Amino acid sequence: MAEEVSSQMNSLSISETNPSSSATISLVSGDDIVFKVEPTIAKEMETVQSFIDETDGKITTIPLPNISSHDLPYVIEYCEKSIAGKITKEFEAEFVKKLNNEEVKELFLAANYLNIKKLLDFLSQVIADRIANKSVEYVRRYFGIENDFTPEEEAKLREELAWTFTGVDPDDEDEN
Template sequence: MASEKKMVTLKSNDDQEFQVEEAAVIQSEMLKNMIEDDCASSVIPLPNIDSKTLSKVIEYLNKHITRDEDEDEEQEESEDKGKEVDTGEEDDLKEFDEQFVNVGFEELFDIIMAANYLNIHELMELCCQSAADRLKNKSVRAVREMLKITNDLTEEEEQEIINDAPWAFEGPEIDDTVN
């Protein structure tokens, strides 16, 4: 099936435009709905996403393009040949995902915000899991620093909490998972 790829233009909040395959873009529920409702005839402005974050999101979408027609054929082939057909592709995708979320904490949160805005469930899940893994078993002080949360407790209030729940202040401080 040599069909022409339909392209969509996305515009970041810093006026940079990206040409993206429609097959990649429709992974976003928001963009898919806009395309289905004919609201995406020219450039789609994305005022909540900067170009750096949008390029990362597009990289993810391009790697995870849904292949509906191909999946039916592959499923039939894999039933004949066993699960040999897609294990290599799944491994590649898993490796890509691991490398994709291997970014700084701030950049990861920008991607989470973009995935939320664009309603891309799989990307949101991947990035949130990565953030959760980085925060897991950290002390309260480390989590505050990682999430840039200002401590608005007085020393007396904090000491009372430490006395009531000392386990919350145990655990490793900041380490290399913050990058």
């Protein structure tokens, strides 16, 4: 873990654009690991930035109890790329290739918590792509959703929607 953090720190210092800028911001993950980031990166995270603004910049250590030290580096990486204007299709493809379904969901929640609109939009699309063309059962497992319909209710609904379960229009996927 320590190694991962330091490598993250290295990459941060390399990409630093303004070394003379004000003090770094410390983001503290839920499992108590400190990540030092440039204020410009914190700006990408609206939740963090509003916290800093509210305290007139006096407080620079921000606890993020909902985000683990596993997920935070990904978020920081994305924000770095974002401020550098280097979010490309290639970067995004590489970025999600490393992530399994659970990780994508965790990051999605983290992006929501930190209020990073771009990351949230991007991950929404990633999840949507991963469940597109899948069965209802797959989506149910993916989201861990309990079926709370009574058997009668479900049967009625399925009857009403029966045609959507048939293969009459397999070319439907671009019909958004």
